[in-house]
Amino acid sequence: MAQNSARPVGRHFLQIPGPTPLPDRVLRAMDTPIIDHRGPEFAKLGKKCLDGIKTIFKTTNPVIIYTATGTGAWEAALVNTLNAGDRVLMVETGQFATLWKRMAESIGLKPEFIKTDWRIGADPAAIEDHLRKDTRKEIKAVCVLHNETSTGCLSPIADIRKAIDAAGHPALLLVDTISSLASTDYRHDEWGVDVTVGGAQKGLMLPPGMSFNAVSDKALAASKTSKLPKSFWSWDDMLNMNKQGFFPYTPATQMLHGLVAGVDMLHEEGLDNVFARHDRLAEATRRAVRAWGLEIMCKDPKYYSPTITAVMLPEGHNADAFRALALDTFNIAYGASFGAYSGKYFRIGHLGDINDGTLIGALGITEMALALAGIPHKKGGVQAAMDYIVSAHAGPKRAAAE
Numbered sequence: 001m002a003q004n005s006a007r008p009v010g011r012h013f014l015q016i017p018g019p020t021p022l023p024d025r026v027l028r029a030m031d032t033p034i035i036d037h038r039g040p041e042f043a044k045l046g047k048k049c050l051d052g053i054k055t056i057f058k059t060t061n062p063v064i065i066y067t068a069t070g071t072g073a074w075e076a077a078l079v080n081t082l083n084a085g086d087r088v089l090m091v092e093t094g095q096f097a098t099l100w101k102r103m104a105e106s107i108g109l110k111p112e113f114i115k116t117d118w119r120i121g122a123d124p125a126a127i128e129d130h131l132r133k134d135t136r137k138e139i140k141a142v143c144v145l146h147n148e149t150s151t152g153c154l155s156p157i158a159d160i161r162k163a164i165d166a167a168g169h170p171a172l173l174l175v176d177t178i179s180s181l182a183s184t185d186y187r188h189d190e191w192g193v194d195v196t197v198g199g200a201q202k203g204l205m206l207p208p209g210m211s212f213n214a215v216s217d218k219a220l221a222a223s224k225t226s227k228l229p230k231s232f233w234s235w236d237d238m239l240n241m242n243k244q245g246f247f248p249y250t251p252a253t254q255m256l257h258g259l260v261a262g263v264d265m266l267h268e269e270g271l272d273n274v275f276a277r278h279d280r281l282a283e284a285t286r287r288a289v290r291a292w293g294l295e296i297m298c299k300d301p302k303y304y305s306p307t308i309t310a311v312m313l314p315e316g317h318n319a320d321a322f323r324a325l326a327l328d329t330f331n332i333a334y335g336a337s338f339g340a341y342s343g344k345y346f347r348i349g350h351l352g353d354i355n356d357g358t359l360i361g362a363l364g365i366t367e368m369a370l371a372l373a374g375i376p377h378k379k380g381g382v383q384a385a386m387d388y389i390v391s392a393h394a395g396p397k398r399a400a401a402e
């Protein structure tokens with residue numbers, strides 16, 4: 001019987017690449033009375049959050065916390081650093097890069113878009129090449145996504161920084177880490193990023209509705225001469241109030257309680273272990289996809305995403321119909337496909353509070369759903385994923401025993 005025709009039994013498999021399932025500990029941290037957001041108890045909470053979040057971005061500079069989804073933090077990054085008519089360089093890695101470009105246009109910037117077929121990340125050499133041609137140094141910012149959530153391609157931010165430097169170009173570097181932060185290594189300061197845009201609802205394991213700008217000294221200097229209209233997004237008021245642990249407006253207090261729990265959980269696991277877990281689950285997923293004989297959307301392994309794998313379906317099979325069948329029958333939600341690839345792939349999210357067993361469950365459901373949908377594939381994807389996970393655990397265990 002189809003799942004939706006009766007009470008859904010057991011737990012829902014939320015395998016979209018964010019929002020991710022909320023850990024009980026985060027939920028419990030949020031389940032607490034509201035406090036006065038101008039009182040001393042709040043100041044302690046605010047400071048704890050503002051300090052704690054820096055350790056996730058790996059920065060000693062301020063991180064601004066907005067009560068807004070990631071899209072708001074995109075806008076904040078642009079309107080605080082740039083001026084009307086500024087040229088900005090962006091890379092068309094997929095749907096989210098396209099949306100950020102549209103936003104840039106709508107607020108009066110002039111984006112230049114390096115095209116891709118949506119199946120790779122941002123190529124540092126292409127960025128360097130484009131910047132070298134800008135001999136008058138008119139491009140004011142390079143805006144890239146660390147992880148393109150719509151396709152499952154990760155871009156090499158440290159190498160992009162090097163490419164900008166190699167071109168001798170003064171452009172700011174603005175990076176979206178919404179679907180990579182707290183899931184894979186990211187170093188705002190060391191990599192010389194000027195504004196890092198983050199979101200709460202993925203690796204940080206919080207509900208949607210909170211986002212971040214980590215800022216460099218160069219970005220702060222640019223904000224002094226930036227004249228794009230801004231009020232809610234203005235860094236100035238935020239930074240002033242944040243010094244005492246307060247916000248210029250009524251902050252999302254419960255989300256901040258959740259943030260303390262999320263950051264604590266990440267450090268208790270150890271950030272390097274968090275990253276290794278995501279790498280392991282991503283590789284297990286890719287092995288399952290290959291064993292099924294299906295194609296991974298990201299076509300160059302050097303851009304593989306640690307947080308999401310997009311799976312192409314064979315010609316003649318519609319991925320949206322497949323997702324609907326899987327949801328109806330097995331209570332699993334996958335991510336959709338976009339643009340020219342609409343209906344051609346589905347996305348498996350493997351980020352946030354997810355472990356080996358959850359992933360194997362999701363892959364088992366996927367293998368059953370492929371069979372039920374009559375999509376040509378080979379058996380053994382789940383076995384390949386399990387074998388990989390066992391070998392990934394056996395390696396370190398053996399090394400520790402020796």
Ligand code: PLP
Binds near residue numbers: 018069096147179199
């Ligand atoms: N950028 C990336 C990489 C995303 O994955 C998303 C959303 O999933 C966004 C931006 C937009 O964020 P939001 O939907 O929180 O506004």
